[in-house]
Amino acid sequence: MDAADILNDMLVALRGELHDGYGTIAEFAERQGRMLAKQAEHLAKERADGFLTDDDDLFAFFLEGMQRDAENMAKSIAMLSVITVEKAWNAVAGALWGGLRTILAAAGVPAVLLPETPNFSITGPAI
Numbered sequence: 001m002d003a004a005d006i007l008n009d010m011l012v013a014l015r016g017e018l019h020d021g022y023g024t025i026a027e028f029a030e031r032q033g034r035m036l037a038k039q040a041e042h043l044a045k046e047r048a049d050g051f052l053t054d055d056d057d058l059f060a061f062f063l064e065g066m067q068r069d070a071e072n073m074a075k076s077i078a079m080l081s082v083i084t085v086e087k088a089w090n091a092v093a094g095a096l097w098g099g100l101r102t103i104l105a106a107a108g109v110p111a112v113l114l115p116e117t118p119n120f121s122i123t124g125p126a127i
Helices: 003-049 056-106
Strands: none
Touching: 003 056
16 A cells, blocks of 8 residues: 555545435435425515405514524534544545554554544534
């Protein structure tokens, strides 16, 4: 194993984590975004020419609900992004420290002296 092997392992692991993480975020954002957009469209139509035309209090109530839903969507996307960053770190660190341990072990360094992969976590224990 050499630097090129370590780099390849790192990029393969990172590519997998980022692709999967982005896919999860994109699917969630599209699904939630579609529902919020329909909610906004429906609310606008009802306000313009429907049961909310003259009901300011009920319109405000529905706007508050839509705001809460949009905030929850944004918070969920942020948390999914954080999880993706953690997984990216674990992929990179696993490949780097794995390569280092492989080279050291091949050179005869005893297993008890091989460095452990450092943990990194924003949300809690490493994933």
